Amino acid sequence: MNKFVISIGRQPGSGGKEIAERLAERLNIKVYDKTLLEVAARESGIDTTVFEQADEQEVSGLFGGWFSIHGSMGDYIPGNNYMGNNKLFEIQSEAIRDIAENESCIIVGRCAEYVLRDHPAMLSVFITADYDDRIERVMKQEGLGQEKAAEFIEKSDKRRRSYHDYYATTRWGEAKCYDLCINSSRMGVEGSVELLYRFIKEYFEK
Amino acid sequence: MNKTGERKVPTELGTENVGKLLIQYAIPAIIAQTAASLYNMIDSIFIGHIPDVGADAISGLATTFPFMNLSAAFGAMVGVGGATQLSVRLGQRDYDSAKTILGNLVTLNIIVGILFAGVSLLFLDEILFFFGASDTTLPFARDFMKVILFGNVITHLYFGINAALRASGHPKQAMYATIITVIMNIVLAPIFIYILGWGIKGAATATILAQCTTLAWQIRLLSNPNELLHLQRGIYKLRKDIVKAILSIGMSPFFINAAGCIVVIIINKGLRTYSDNGDMSIAAYGIANRVQFIFLMIVLGLTQGMQPIVGYNYGARRYDRVRRALMLTIFGATVVTTAGFIIAEFMPETVARAFTTEDNLIEMSAWAMRIMSLVMPFIGMQIVTTNFFQSIGMVKKSIFLSLTRQVLMLIPLLIILPLFIGEKGVWYSMPVSDFIAALLTIIMLFIQFREWKRDNMNI
Numbered sequence: 147m148n149k150f151v152i153s154i155g156r157q158p159g160s161g162g163k164e165i166a167e168r169l170a171e172r173l174n175i176k177v178y179d180k181t182l183l184e185v186a187a188r189e190s191g192i193d194t195t196v197f198e199q200a201d202e203q204e205v206s207g208l209f210g211g212w213f214s215i216h217g218s219m220g221d222y223i224p225g226n227n228y229m230g231n232n233k234l235f236e237i238q239s240e241a242i243r244d245i246a247e248n249e250s251c252i253i254v255g256r257c258a259e260y261v262l263r264d265h266p267a268m269l270s271v272f273i274t275a276d277y278d279d280r281i282e283r284v285m286k287q288e289g290l291g292q293e294k295a296a297e298f299i300e301k302s303d304k305r306r307r308s309y310h311d312y313y314a315t316t317r318w319g320e321a322k323c324y325d326l327c328i329n330s331s332r333m334g335v336e337g338s339v340e341l342l343y344r345f346i347k348e349y350f351e352k
Numbered sequence: 353m354n355k356t357g358e359r360k361v362p363t364e365l366g367t368e369n370v371g372k373l374l375i376q377y378a379i380p381a382i383i384a385q386t387a388a389s390l391y392n393m394i395d396s397i398f399i400g401h402i403p404d405v406g407a408d409a410i411s412g413l414a415t416t417f418p419f420m421n422l423s424a425a426f427g428a429m430v431g432v433g434g435a436t437q438l439s440v441r442l443g444q445r446d447y448d449s450a451k452t453i454l455g456n457l458v459t460l461n462i463i464v465g466i467l468f469a470g471v472s473l474l475f476l477d478e479i480l481f482f483f484g485a486s487d488t489t490l491p492f493a494r495d496f497m498k499v500i501l502f503g504n505v506i507t508h509l510y511f512g513i514n515a516a517l518r519a520s521g522h523p524k525q526a527m528y529a530t531i532i533t534v535i536m537n538i539v540l541a542p543i544f545i546y547i548l549g550w551g552i553k554g555a556a557t558a559t560i561l562a563q564c565t566t567l568a569w570q571i572r573l574l575s576n577p578n579e580l581l582h583l584q585r586g587i588y589k590l591r592k593d594i595v596k597a598i599l600s601i602g603m604s605p606f607f608i609n610a611a612g613c614i615v616v617i618i619i620n621k622g623l624r625t626y627s628d629n630g631d632m633s634i635a636a637y638g639i640a641n642r643v644q645f646i647f648l649m650i651v652l653g654l655t656q657g658m659q660p661i662v663g664y665n666y667g668a669r670r671y672d673r674v675r676r677a678l679m680l681t682i683f684g685a686t687v688v689t690t691a692g693f694i695i696a697e698f699m700p701e702t703v704a705r706a707f708t709t710e711d712n713l714i715e716m717s718a719w720a721m722r723i724m725s726l727v728m729p730f731i732g733m734q735i736v737t738t739n740f741f742q743s744i745g746m747v748k749k750s751i752f753l754s755l756t757r758q759v760l761m762l763i764p765l766l767i768i769l770p771l772f773i774g775e776k777g778v779w780y781s782m783p784v785s786d787f788i789a790a791l792l793t794i795i796m797l798f799i800q801f802r803e804w805k806r807d808n809m810n811i
Contacts, residue, residue: 232440233443236443236444239443261444312440313444315446
């Protein structure tokens with residue numbers, strides 16, 4: 147197979163990350179998520195902590211420091227903050243494109259399906275799961291009670307959606323924006339990996 | 353858009369001498385801010401010198417300031433929202449989306465501009481009374497505002513397209529546009545006001561005509577088909593998702609401007625209620641506010657120069673450089689606001705004379721300036737620190753500090769203090785709120801430094 151890239155978006159608690167990791171194992175390629183940020187960081191000579199801070203955080207208060215003085219009218223000059231989230235996203239996207247150009251890989255999150263929209267061999271996948279399964283998974287992974295898990299899911303959903311829809315022109319989790327959407331509750335993690343594996347093989351070998 | 357060019361910026365931010373960087377980054381911002389403050393002052397100065405009119409016209413003009421704020425709030429909602437989206441798309445080299453955003457920005461500017469002007473013209477007198485006009489000053493305010501509102505679409509387009517120019521890699525052209533508009537306004541205003549004898553209407557006409565001319569130039573710049581992003585057919589039709597994105601980003605600049613509008617209304621109302629001569633007091637506030645404005649805008653320009661330096665070095669963990677940039681900026685800002693303080697305390701009459709020829713008003717404005725500027729030397733530090741928190745990603749602290757000075761402290765004080773000491777209460781609210789905000793800022797900065805020390809971050 148020639149070089150290809152799979153972008154995987156996922157709901158929190160859908161098992162998407164696990165699916166991505168196992169799929170990468172099967173395909174014998176790398177999966178980039180957090181490590182992706184570090185590559186981007188190293189490349190631009192910026193410490194990774196900044197990236198962790200901006201890790202799919204809700205985009206809010208962009209113009210918090212924008213300062214108005216009574217009775218004034220003037221140019222809209224926002225503080226041009228080079229470390230602002232917009233700039234971070236730009237650096238990160240650049241890193242994603244660099245990686246995708248050099249090797250076959252899986253990229254989890256980070257609007258990769260939008261960032262790589264011009265990539266000649268990209269398949270985009272979105273993974274969901276039934277609500278109860280998501281709760282259960284989050285309870286186990288995060289060590290939370292049921293109520294806390296529900297809260298966690300609600301918050302992360304909101305955060306990921308606002309991050310994604312701010313930076314991308316596609317809509318987070320909307321079927322028409324992806325090549326394939328899978329509910330992992332139907333076939334389980336193993337089954338979903340198998341399905342994706344066959345899908346990828348067939349598509350790229352053709 | 354230039355890949356290598358953009359990459360080059362961060363490295364120099366981490367290595368070059370901090371003082372040198374600060375000067376290099378701050379000067380264009382200071383020029384832009386000074387131009388903006390001139391833009392807001394020109395009308396005041398020229399109108400103040402119309403023979404036989406004087407104080408009433410100035411007072412009338414002062415009641416239009418919150419109106420301008422409100423218009424700017426709607427303009428900024430579309431302009432900032434659109435420009436931000438535009439720069440994200442251009443960063444992704446997504447030119448198709450960028451084009452549509454540009455088109456939608458123009459269409460939205462036109463719609464919002466017309467709606468705002470239409471509603472405002474319909475209820476013009478009511479709104480002006482609400483903003484602090486009296487029977488004596490209303491005619492002046494109305495004359496001025498009518499022209500401004502008829503040109504409102506042009507104003508919104510001019511600012512909106514300028515923001516788009518800045519976002520699309522033409523910051524220099526955007527700066528030229530600002531400067532050209534200011535200069536044209538300065539040249540045209542006296543011709544219309546004095547030579548053609550149009551009075552206060554002439555001032556407004558000069559403003560709109562200057563914007564109109566610049567707008568034509570901006571449109572020509574953006575119509576160049578050789579540019580990847582240019583005005584073309586088929587991009588103007590509003591798209592729901594784009595409008596939603598623009599407005600959701602535009603909300604915060606909208607509220608910031610709207611808050612500015614509300615504060616001026618409360619000040620004007622307070623002066624009208626408690627002063628023996630409300631018109632005179634409102635006029636004096638208008639003048640004193642304009643004077644303070646110049647100094648604060650210079651400080652603002654300085655902080656805009658600081659932001660990338662602090663942001664980058666904080667990210668790169670070069671805390672020594674972060675500290676140095678912060679301290680240098682606070683020092684510079686304090687010099688500027690202290691200069692403002694000295695002028696306001698020791699020679700306010702001289703400054704007031706630039707805005708009016710009427711002795712009573714000169715005296716009143718000088719008195720107002722002295723009070724309003726009482727704690728001005730500390731404001732420089734306050735503004736710098738507010739923006740410092742924003743540059744290092746502590747947006748909530750930044751918003752809190754910014755609101756403290758201008759809203760959270762000021763509005764309650766404006767309502768409570770006059771109950772006890774009358775008109776003086778309105779005036780003293782401003783330095784008292786500044787003082788409390790400055791104190792709070794020092795405390796928050798101190799706590800932050802201690803936290804960093806505890807975490808072994810030597811900022």
